[in-house]
Amino acid sequence: MNQPFVSGALETPAGQVPRVTSRLTFADRLGGCKARWGLGRMNYKVDPGLYALHSPGDSSPVLVTANYKLTLDALRRELGGLDAWILVVDTNGINVWCAAGKGTFGTEGVAAAIRDHGLEKVVSHRRVILPQLGAPGAAAHELKRLSGFGAVFGPIAASHLPVFLARGLKATPVMRKKQFPWRERAVLIPMELVAALKWGLMIAAALTILGGLGPGSFSGSYLANALGHGLWAGAAVLWAALAGSVGGPLLLPWLPGRAFALKGLWLGLGAWLALTALARPAPLEGLGWLGLMLALVSFLVMNFTGASTYTSLSGVKKEMRWAVPAQIGLGALGLIAWLASPWLV
Amino acid sequence: MTGMRYLKNVTTLKLDPERCLGCGLCLEVCPQAVLALAVGKAVIADRDACMECGACALNCPAGALEVQAGVGCAQAVINGALGRGGGSACCCSPDSRSVGGCC
Secondary structure, rough: OOOOOOOOOEEEEOEEEEOOOOOHHHHHHHHHHHHHHHHHHHHHEEEOEEEOOOOOOOOEEEEEEEEHHHHHHHHHHHEEEEEEEEEOOOOOOOOOHHHHHHHOOOHHHHHHHHHOOOOHHHHHOEEEEEOOOOOOOOOOOHHHHHHHEHHHEOOOHHHHHHHHHHHHOOOOOOHHHHHHHOOHHHHHHHHHHHHHHHHHHHHHHHHHHOOOOOOOHHOOHHHHHEEEHHHHHHHHHHHHEEEEEHHHHHHHHHHHOOHHHHHHHHHHHHHHHHHHHHHHHOHHHHHHHHHHHHHHHHHHHHHHHOOOOOHHHHHHHHHHHHHHHHHHHHHHHHHHHHHHHHHHO | OOOOOOOOOOOOOOEOOOOOOOHHHHHHOOOOEEEEEEOEEEEEEEEHHHHOOHHHHHOOOOEEEEEEOOOOOOOHHHHHHHOHHHHHOOOOOOOEEEEEOOO
């Protein structure tokens, strides 16, 4: 009840229920934005429990969701002016799909929430609407047995809910298929970028220090080498981090190949061609950058499998069997070539 | 362009037509339109689209579907190999697999 996005309370036979509206405030949007950048994201939660969206009655639909605030906000925003009950299950602040995959959104948890919050006293019907992406964790037929409430799976996207409700809880095939359009990929970029730059900056700093090593290092030219040879390699690494974390999500459908690590190799090659056209390194130095950049971009795009919407565990394991050795090999060869290059020019 | 299709011939999904009651619940929960109904029974219509989320097997009242469910996340595989707990797996960066846009 005592949460900033709650506006008042609704009296029900099961006691007072916090009321929310579909209007998101500046604080809601700011909080969502921060979560996208990884700020406080692992603790962006709402209290589990029953909420009233606007003024629902005993025949209003009950929508089940997770206690990640970004999820609840998307749900209430998309429902517009509708009246509904929202049953928020404790998933530890994780979204529905991930929570279902990890087991924190499950049949038992939904049944317990129905029981604990007195849903049978609040509504006269005996049906809840589960999010379709909760299905890896929640079984509709089991819920009926455990709670007495039947379950219908709603659409994947909250934006389809008004039409789904208006059609008498019938979903079209489009509502049932998970899409991964550029907008959904783009919102993931900040998280990818923050992680990539964190590692990228550390590697770039190490390369700058190592880059001082070359002919004449011990007779006064260490610093000049570090600021030339070293900083350029650091720049190549940061450019690769940028390419992998921004280019990977955006260009995903157009990068050749099915395996994400392979897509990353092509993207790394593209980023290297652009950089060498601009910087014109000596041949061996350029080959060194190539190995380092291919390894890094391939790794970053491979790691995007977890954020994508269509990869399987069997597939990820299969590509990692060749990709991880390849990335280690390319990175090691690149490092050796780059370290040797000042002596061999 | 291969678009958004993942690796071929990897999924562990299995359907036992003998057990299938033809209720169609698996079609409703599958987020990749892998399954279809043909003459009153479910069939695997697009095997390579399966992402092994496990929704169909869990929601099959007849136990006709079987899959080794998991999350296709390289970071989680690395964490597992390094012996780090699955609880903090990457993957669940909340956003990719959510209403608005895992892990």
